[in-house]
Amino acid sequence: MSSDKAKVLYLPELTWPEVKEALPDIKVAIIPVGSTEQHGPHGTFQTDFAAAREFSLLLGQALYPNALVTTPVPVGISEHHIRFPGTLSLRASTFVDVLLDIAVSLKKHGIKRFFFVNGHGGNEPGLTIVTNRIKHEMGCPAAWSTLPWNLIGDLSKEIVQSPMTGHSCEREISIMLHLWPEGVRKEALTPGKIRKEALESAGRKLAVSEARFFDEVTENGALGDATKASAEWGKKAVETALERILPYMKEFMERPIPS
Numbered sequence: 043m044s045s046d047k048a049k050v051l052y053l054p055e056l057t058w059p060e061v062k063e064a065l066p067d068i069k070v071a072i073i074p075v076g077s078t079e080q081h082g083p084h085g086t087f088q089t090d091f092a093a094a095r096e097f098s099l100l101l102g103q104a105l106y107p108n109a110l111v112t113t114p115v116p117v118g119i120s121e122h123h124i125r126f127p128g129t130l131s132l133r134a135s136t137f138v139d140v141l142l143d144i145a146v147s148l149k150k151h152g153i154k155r156f157f158f159v160n161g162h163g164g165n166e167p168g169l170t171i172v173t174n175r176i177k178h179e180m181g182c183p184a185a186w187s188t189l190p191w192n193l194i195g196d197l198s199k200e201i202v203q204s205p206m207t208g209h210s211c212e213r214e215i216s217i218m219l220h221l222w223p224e225g226v227r228k229e230a231l232t233p234g235k236i237r238k239e240a241l242e243s244a245g246r247k248l249a250v251s252e253a254r255f256f257d258e259v260t261e262n263g264a265l266g267d268a269t270k271a272s273a274e275w276g277k278k279a280v281e282t283a284l285e286r287i288l289p290y291m292k293e294f295m296e297r298p299i300p301s
């Protein structure tokens with residue numbers, strides 16, 4: 043996707059005079075947020091921030107020249123993956139501070155609407171705190187969504203066959219095969235080795251969220267069955283999510299902002 047020549051304002055690839063010239067048209071900052079965490083035997087560590095970055099760039103293209111896509115935040119809240127070698131994690135309080143500081147910086151340049159494109163489920167509680175604080179303390183519109191996942195629940199039903207999904211599974215790997223195939227080890231695709239005790243836990247049937255390390259749920263770090271992943275389905279999921287989010291983004295870009 044990075045070879046796509048469609049126009050997008052992507053901060054790491056701009057100079058300050060270019061940003062200065064673009065600013066009067068920019069109505070929203072799109073901030074990709076991910077993680078650096080294990081993704082089983084077949085997904086590389088950048089899976090989540092690569093997905094967030096690539097989806098954000100597509101969104102930035104669709105909203106050009108009214109959206110600035112910022113530098114991706116490559117580390118998130120991943121302590122539950124820490125027992126797998128290589129995983130990095132921020133404390134939740136650090137994560138919140140990093141994202142707030144980015145919003146404060148952007149506001150100093152006159153950008154006052156913030157949309158976080160998230161690529162990692164573990165970041166979600168932190169993102170709710172961040173967007174509430176931006177709204178309540180800075181008076182600026184702020185929103186987040188885990189994309190494309192949050193918008194394609196109905197499509198997921200077509201593909202999901204495994205009893206447990208959500209991490210390095212057929213859905214995530216399908217989307218990666220479309221968005222960032224370089225990050226998938228195709229020769230190593232392996233079904234998740236989900237632990238029986240995790241599948242049979244009484245809490246699974248109730249609305250109970252139990253803190254667990256990921257190796258207590260799956261032996262090889264993957265859920266679901268990534269051998270069933272398909273780039274074609276990934277493309278459909280990404281295109282559908284984009285189509286569904288755009289009307290909201292257009293509405294969000296008109297939200298009143300502080301003077």
Ligand SMILES: [Zn+2]
Binds near residue numbers: 161209
């Ligand atoms: Zn992931």
